[in-house]
Amino acid sequence: MAIGNTIPPHALERLKGLRSDNNPKGVFTSDFTVNEFLLVRKAGFEPVGLCVGSCIYHVGIQYGSWNKNQEMTVLSQAMYQARELAMSRMREEAADMGADGVVGVRLEVKRLEWDANVLEFVAIGTGVVHAKGHTTFKGPNGAPFTSDLSGQDFWTLLQAGYRPLEMVMGSCVYHVAHRGMLQSLGSAGQNVELTNFSQALYDAREIAMERMQQEAADVKAEGVVGMNLHEGSHNWQPHVIEFFAVGTAVSPISTELDPSTIPDPQLVLSVNS
Amino acid sequence: MAWPKFPFGGSSEDKEARRAAEAAGQKRSAEWEQALTHNALPPFVEARLAAARDGLTPWTSTMTPAELLIAVTRGVRPIATVSGTCWYQYGRSWTEGHAAGWRSAQHRMRAEAKACGANAVVDVKMRTVRGGPAFSMDFTLFGTAIKIDRLAPSAEPIISTVPLVEFVRLLQAGVVPVGLAVGARYDWLIDASKTYAGNWSWNNQPLSTLGGFWESLRRQAHSELRADAARQGDGVLAHTQLSQLLRQEGGDKAPDRYLGRHIVLGTVVQAGEAASIARDVRTVVDMCDGSSPLSADPGDQDSVYGLNEHEGAI
Numbered sequence: 316m317a318i319g320n321t322i323p324p325h326a327l328e329r330l331k332g333l334r335s336d337n338n339p340k341g342v343f344t345s346d347f348t349v350n351e352f353l354l355v356r357k358a359g360f361e362p363v364g365l366c367v368g369s370c371i372y373h374v375g376i377q378y379g380s381w382n383k384n385q386e387m388t389v390l391s392q393a394m395y396q397a398r399e400l401a402m403s404r405m406r407e408e409a410a411d412m413g414a415d416g417v418v419g420v421r422l423e424v425k426r427l428e429w430d431a432n433v434l435e436f437v438a439i440g441t442g443v444v445h446a447k448g449h450t451t452f453k454g455p456n457g458a459p460f461t462s463d464l465s466g467q468d469f470w471t472l473l474q475a476g477y478r479p480l481e482m483v484m485g486s487c488v489y490h491v492a493h494r495g496m497l498q499s500l501g502s503a504g505q506n507v508e509l510t511n512f513s514q515a516l517y518d519a520r521e522i523a524m525e526r527m528q529q530e531a532a533d534v535k536a537e538g539v540v541g542m543n544l545h546e547g548s549h550n551w552q553p554h555v556i557e558f559f560a561v562g563t564a565v566s567p568i569s570t571e572l573d574p575s576t577i578p579d580p581q582l583v584l585s586v587n588s
Numbered sequence: 589m590a591w592p593k594f595p596f597g598g599s600s601e602d603k604e605a606r607r608a609a610e611a612a613g614q615k616r617s618a619e620w621e622q623a624l625t626h627n628a629l630p631p632f633v634e635a636r637l638a639a640a641r642d643g644l645t646p647w648t649s650t651m652t653p654a655e656l657l658i659a660v661t662r663g664v665r666p667i668a669t670v671s672g673t674c675w676y677q678y679g680r681s682w683t684e685g686h687a688a689g690w691r692s693a694q695h696r697m698r699a700e701a702k703a704c705g706a707n708a709v710v711d712v713k714m715r716t717v718r719g720g721p722a723f724s725m726d727f728t729l730f731g732t733a734i735k736i737d738r739l740a741p742s743a744e745p746i747i748s749t750v751p752l753v754e755f756v757r758l759l760q761a762g763v764v765p766v767g768l769a770v771g772a773r774y775d776w777l778i779d780a781s782k783t784y785a786g787n788w789s790w791n792n793q794p795l796s797t798l799g800g801f802w803e804s805l806r807r808q809a810h811s812e813l814r815a816d817a818a819r820q821g822d823g824v825l826a827h828t829q830l831s832q833l834l835r836q837e838g839g840d841k842a843p844d845r846y847l848g849r850h851i852v853l854g855t856v857v858q859a860g861e862a863a864s865i866a867r868d869v870r871t872v873v874d875m876c877d878g879s880s881p882l883s884a885d886p887g888d889q890d891s892v893y894g895l896n897e898h899e900g901a902i
Contacts, residue, residue, distance in 0.1 A: 467876065475660050512724070516673045541652055580654075580657050
């Protein structure tokens with residue numbers, strides 16, 4: 316088994332069988348649906364192969380103060396580092412098969428039954444290459460771009476005059492303070508805002524969004540599409556929650572596409588029920 | 589990926605960095621507390637939104653690429669994702685607490701939208717984090733603040749629970765989605781005779797007392813929805829409702845009690861005079877997999893009230 320970010324030998328063997336400059340008649344693999352496949356082709360790209368990166372990670376232990384709102388930095392770092400490892404391994408596999416980018420990336424976290432502190436992080440998507448060898452569709456620093464957009468969304472994004480740069484994310488694991496006995500008794504039976512809880516959730520979401528936006532700025536993106544916010548607790552102590560913001564950083568493709576040629580989409584009123 | 593590096597080492601630099609991070613965290617907490625107490629935004633949130641307004645940082649949006657395409661071609665610019673959160677305890681009244689929680693979240697989200705110079709917030713989703721103390725809930729709204737070309741920033745940005753595609757579709761039909769309306773009522777019914785449920789009878793019969801109580805409660809909630817909508821626009825679309833009728837048996841000496849509660853939330857629109865909508869009927873092939881925007885799929889927007897009686901999309 317290879318170490319760190321290097322590709323394991325069996326993965327290299329598998330890559331040799333896929334389509335590349337050296338092996339143009341190889342077999343591509345993908346998890347595209349029929350519609351996705353057709354629209355990715357329509358966008359001028361060809362699938363090359365499924366790209367996978369995974370990381371099994373031991374998450375360190377950190378206890379939050381009972382009555383204090385605070386970020387759990389040990390856990391935040393763990394979630395960042397493990398996701399980064401999975402994503403960079405997937406990106407490396409994509410680069411090795413000559414892909415310009417990876418679309419339809421699913422980044423999942425799974426809990427392993429046998430140890431509450433061990434999580435598995437998996438990034439999987441389909442590597443694509445521009446059919447005519449256009450080289451400007453790469454991600455930052457010439458690496459393959461990554462995007463969690465589907466094949467349909469990829470086509471539509473290009474139609475809108477943008478190209479994907481990188482999946483950007485922001486994570487914050489936060490401990491929400493418990494309320495003391497006196498505080499609880501003081502507001503018993505009342506309709507009242509619990510401001511320390513509001514503050515904790517607000518702050519944690521804000522931090523996650525700030526970090527995601529910073530990642531977008533780092534890759535010189537114009538914006539982020541398809542952003543979503545997830546909340547989750549990976550078997551941590553009560554009152555500890557991860558807020559995870561994720562989206563695709565995009566950049567305009569004005570060099571390849573005249574904005575005035577962007578088609579005006581037709582809005583429809585559906586008669587489906 | 590350039591994730592933040594947290595100083596965990598034992599070096600003096602790391603120790604100093606930890607102290608600085610601790611102090612920054614305390615300052616941030618104090619600013620949040622101050623802001624929530626005075627119905628304002630903390631300075632660092634205002635700064636982030638102002639930078640987004642001025643185009644100094646990348647815009648962020650919940651828009652899909654299809655919605656971005658609509659935005660690009662319709663003169664709409666995404667600015668930032670904005671949110672409003674309120675964790676509310678409903679110790680006295682569940683239903684009134686829910687109404688108050690959503691209203692507070694809406695007020696806070698609108699303040700963020702205003703800070704980034706938006707005309708509207710679209711694709712507003714309702715979210716909640718489970719857990720926390722009993723009889724309380726997280727009421728969170730988040731969506732994408734947008735600026736419409738040639739319009740000045742709004743003093744009171746529109747809050748729209750519909751995505752941008754539907755927002756534009758409504759605007760083209762002369763209808764403006766303007767906000768979120770809430771109607772909520774609860775009441776107790778005391779059954780001293782223990783006959784309201786009809787369990788002493790063999791006959792088919794309408795349970796008129798219980799039915800009347802329940803019907804009245806729903807009507808009051810709908811009336812409140814109408815009043816709340818009237819403060820913002822002239823109609824309500826696509827509502828979600830939750831209703832529960834719970835029975836508490838009193839035992840031998842105490843009466844049975846029924847608790848009814850009904851909450852309904854909807855998208856408020858300013859529809860104006862009825863106008864004809866010129867549309868052709870055309871057969872299309874939908875390239876979407878799974879749920880399609882061509883069908884009225886509510887998605888996960890009403891997942892907060894995933895219990896019963898879903899109607900429409902919100």
